[in-house]
Amino acid sequence: xxxxxESLPALRGGTATDGRRSGVLRLFGGKAxxxxxxxxxxxxxxxxxxxxxxAPQLAIIFVFFYWPSIQAIQSSFYLEDPxxxxxxxxxxxxxxxxxxxxxxxxxxxFTAIFTALVTFFALSIGLLLAVKADGVIxxxxxxxxxxxxxxxxxxxxxxxxxxxxxxxxxGPIVELARWFGWEIKVGINYFDTxxxxxxxxxxxxxxxxxxxxxSGLQGIPVAVREAAAMDCRSGFRRFWTVxxxxxxxxxxxxxxxNVTYALFDTFGVIDVMVKDKAANNPITLxxxxxxxxxxxxxxxxxxxxxxxxxxxxxxxxIFQFRFIERRVHYN
Amino acid sequence: xxxxxxxxxxxLAFSATSSLAATNITWWHxxxxxxxxxINEISQKFNEAQSACALTPVSKGTYEEALASxxxxxxxxxxxxxxxxxxxxxxxxxxxxxxxxxxEDLIIKAGHNFDRNAFIDGVRYFYADSEGKFVGMPFxxxxxxxxxxxxxxxxxxxxxxxxWEEFEAAAPKLKAAGYIPxxxxxxxxxxxxxxxxxxxxxxxxNNNGYDSVVDTKLKVTDPNLIMMFDKLKAWKDExxxxxxxxxxxxxxKVFEEGKAAFWIGSSGSFGGLQKTAQxxxxxxxxxxxxxxxxxxxxxxxxxxALFAMSGKTDEENKCVADFFQFLTSPExxxxxxxxxxxxxxxxxxxELAQKDGYYKEKPVAEVGIKQLILPAGDWSxxxxxxxxxxxxxxxxxxxGRIFSGETTVKDAFDTIxxxxxxxxxxxxKTAG
Numbered sequence: 001x002x003x004x005x006e007s008l009p010a011l012r013g014g015t016a017t018d019g020r021r022s023g024v025l026r027l028f029g030g031k032a033x034x035x036x037x038x039x040x041x042x043x044x045x046x047x048x049x050x051x052x053x054x055a056p057q058l059a060i061i062f063v064f065f066y067w068p069s070i071q072a073i074q075s076s077f078y079l080e081d082p083x084x085x086x087x088x089x090x091x092x093x094x095x096x097x098x099x100x101x102x103x104x105x106x107x108x109x110f111t112a113i114f115t116a117l118v119t120f121f122a123l124s125i126g127l128l129l130a131v132k133a134d135g136v137i138x139x140x141x142x143x144x145x146x147x148x149x150x151x152x153x154x155x156x157x158x159x160x161x162x163x164x165x166x167x168x169x170x171g172p173i174v175e176l177a178r179w180f181g182w183e184i185k186v187g188i189n190y191f192d193t194x195x196x197x198x199x200x201x202x203x204x205x206x207x208x209x210x211x212x213x214x215s216g217l218q219g220i221p222v223a224v225r226e227a228a229a230m231d232c233r234s235g236f237r238r239f240w241t242v243x244x245x246x247x248x249x250x251x252x253x254x255x256x257x258n259v260t261y262a263l264f265d266t267f268g269v270i271d272v273m274v275k276d277k278a279a280n281n282p283i284t285l286x287x288x289x290x291x292x293x294x295x296x297x298x299x300x301x302x303x304x305x306x307x308x309x310x311x312x313x314x315x316x317x318i319f320q321f322r323f324i325e326r327r328v329h330y331n
Numbered sequence: 332x333x334x335x336x337x338x339x340x341x342x343l344a345f346s347a348t349s350s351l352a353a354t355n356i357t358w359w360h361x362x363x364x365x366x367x368x369x370i371n372e373i374s375q376k377f378n379e380a381q382s383a384c385a386l387t388p389v390s391k392g393t394y395e396e397a398l399a400s401x402x403x404x405x406x407x408x409x410x411x412x413x414x415x416x417x418x419x420x421x422x423x424x425x426x427x428x429x430x431x432x433x434x435e436d437l438i439i440k441a442g443h444n445f446d447r448n449a450f451i452d453g454v455r456y457f458y459a460d461s462e463g464k465f466v467g468m469p470f471x472x473x474x475x476x477x478x479x480x481x482x483x484x485x486x487x488x489x490x491x492x493x494x495w496e497e498f499e500a501a502a503p504k505l506k507a508a509g510y511i512p513x514x515x516x517x518x519x520x521x522x523x524x525x526x527x528x529x530x531x532x533x534x535x536x537n538n539n540g541y542d543s544v545v546d547t548k549l550k551v552t553d554p555n556l557i558m559m560f561d562k563l564k565a566w567k568d569e570x571x572x573x574x575x576x577x578x579x580x581x582x583x584k585v586f587e588e589g590k591a592a593f594w595i596g597s598s599g600s601f602g603g604l605q606k607t608a609q610x611x612x613x614x615x616x617x618x619x620x621x622x623x624x625x626x627x628x629x630x631x632x633x634x635x636a637l638f639a640m641s642g643k644t645d646e647e648n649k650c651v652a653d654f655f656q657f658l659t660s661p662e663x664x665x666x667x668x669x670x671x672x673x674x675x676x677x678x679x680x681x682e683l684a685q686k687d688g689y690y691k692e693k694p695v696a697e698v699g700i701k702q703l704i705l706p707a708g709d710w711s712x713x714x715x716x717x718x719x720x721x722x723x724x725x726x727x728x729x730x731g732r733i734f735s736g737e738t739t740v741k742d743a744f745d746t747i748x749x750x751x752x753x754x755x756x757x758x759x760k761t762a763g
Contacts, residue, residue: 079757079760079761080761081426081427081761081762082402082423082427082761083402083405083406083424083427083429083430084405084406085427085428085429085430086761088760088761097757103750168575168576168581169581169584169585185576186576187575187576187577187578187581188574188575188576188731188734188735189735190735190737274577275576275577275578275580275581276393276578277576277577277578277724277727278577278724278727278728279576279577279724279727279728279730279731280727280728280729280730280731280732280735280737281576281731291721291724292721294395294396294399295395295399295720295721295724296718296720296721296724297398297399297402297420297423297718297720298718298721298757301757
């Protein structure tokens with residue numbers, strides 16, 4: 001799968017995807033494509049043809065990503081009445097207002113902690129389950145199916161189910177905690193709500209991570225495992241020194257996906273959890289954008305916030321590719 | 332669900348068949364469930380009653396979503412003829428000069444008579460400008476009232492309180508009888524906005540914000556309001572008051588299950604409560620403080636109003652005016668009152684309901700109206716504050732912190748006043 005000439009991270013990311021896909025295929029009994037085939041170079045007859053093929057995708061990206069982004073950047077410098085009758089240029093005032101607000105910084109701090117915890121637990125539990133499921137020999141298809149099908153549940157439904165577990169009046173987890181002398185008060189106590197949000201968000205993401213880790217594990221050649229087993233008796237050490245490095249491309253991909261998930265896709269869980277009223281409950285930055293923009297009708301302020309969010313994701317992605325991906329080896 | 336779909340289909344089919352000759356108008360609203368169905372029924376009644384206009388109602392989700400989609404549509408020139416806007420969003424739409432045609436102008440221009448005095452008092456000013464001209468047409472109106480668990484009262488041997496002083500006296504007995512004496516569902520609406528109206532205290536400068544957006548400031552550090560929340564906190568610590576967060580239903584549920592003696596809800600909760608309450612209940616006015624001079628005035632309405640969006644043809648505006656006329660007719664008002672639990676907004680409709688014997692059968696349904704027509708005070712007409720949905724969010728946050736012990740009542744109101752005033756100043760800039 002190595003062609004030698006590919007040095008750009010993006011291209012290497014591409015081969016990683018191939019590796020993963022073949023893993024998924026193998027998981028479901030399909031036939032994986034050989035690495036040699038992917039390495040063959042195909043030439044287009046006209047130099048414009050590839051651009052033509054790319055055009056629909058680029059158009060979609062432009063209309064649904066670049067265009068709104070440009071609009072957000074533009075309106076973040078204005079103070080506007082919601083109906084669009086007048087807008088005043090205020091320079092950086094929207095940004096300074098947001099960044100000097102203690103409330104906003106508190107939400108940013110919570111978002112960072114929330115993202116770190118959700119990513120960590122979703123990845124580690126997913127990995128643990130995958131390793132254990134991979135080791136099962138008798139009836140492994142049943143185990144795998146049981147762990148995977150949860151992923152087919154629609155996110156809002158998962159959010160609602162999770163919420164019911166933590167319901168103040170009927171939640172079984174609340175009952176269980178009361179047994180141990182812990183009064184969980186979701187919606188009233190800041191930390192209890194944060195705890196419930198993290199548990200539900202992690203729970204919802206585990207099957208996704210499980211699928212990818214499992215397929216990654218099954219992509220590790222038997223020969224390598226056998227060789228490792230001969231050299232080292234400690235299963236934990238074998239996992240740490242052989243299996244985990246070979247899983248690194250999958251893990252890196254999942255790291256990015258999980259960080260994005262915790263930052264953005266948990267919106268639904270939070271919305272269900274705070275029941276439309278944030279009050280003194282913890283919320284993340286993306287929920288604050290929604291609250292100020294869609295409910296408060298403050299377009300300038302919420303645009304500034306979304307630009308800040310965009311920058312955060314931009315910096316995070318660059319950081320991940322430059323510093324973490326260096327440690328990842330693709331076969 | 333099937334009923335809803337078929338209703339929508341009928342409405343659609345009707346507007347499609349009549350669209351050849353009739354003028355089409357649209358109505359975006361934020362009501363769901365049974366209340367949304369009633370809107371479809373009213374539209375159907377209107378379409379059947381005349382042939383010149385065809386009205387199509389469209390549900391946009393919640394109040395907030397309806398306002399947000401209305402705004403987005405207006406900005407791209409695709410606004411509906413009628414937009415339903417909730418109480419807290421009133422300042423946003425009314426201060427956007429040129430976004431709406433005042434309902435009163437619209438109705439007079441269409442050749443109808445318009446009599447402000449035909450509306451009951453608590454309804455008359457909330458969506459009007461400072462001269463009293465109706466900008467929005469009040470539609471679904473509700474008042475915060477106190478629901479009473481009759482069983483609990485009997486067991487504890489107390490009567491429903493009129494004032495908070497009476498409540499304080501009754502609370503220990505109710506607690507001893509095994510009940511949570513008091514729960515409520517919305518501290519902002521019931522214990523802040525309508526604390527000011529029931530106790531006749533000024534809420535904000537500039538005549539509660541009606542006169543101008545410039546330099547309007549909140550007066551939430553009023554010692555009486557701080558006293559109210561100090562009391563609530565003390566009651567909570569003593570077990571006289573329970574707080575289940577900012578969510579409406581989490582608090583209502585305790586009352587439905589018969590565990591609480593009093594619940595401050597909405598007059599519009601009546602319909603649902605009849606089905607969910609597990610014990611006999613009655614209702615009375617939202618209490619006030621006897622110790623505050625001049626207290627005991629009417630409360631102002633909650634709920635939402637209908638706004639006629641600008642930029643439409645005269646023909647369409649005429650249809651909107653006809654619809655507003657239709658909507659305020661006693662028969663339709665009475666129908667709506669009965670079907671939803673929202674109060675009737677005109678005196679004629681109220682009289683019709685009385686004559687029909689509706690309140691003999693369901694006395695609870697009358698409590699909201701009776702509270703709205705109590706004598707008015709200087710500060711019980713309403714408020715007009717920009718970015719108010721966000722100010723409410725700040726209040727909700729700080730109130731949550733008070734009851735979880737993260738802040739003191741005094742600090743909480745200092746924060747609300749400061750952050751709220753910043754938002755009001757910001758709004759003045761956008762509207763200026």
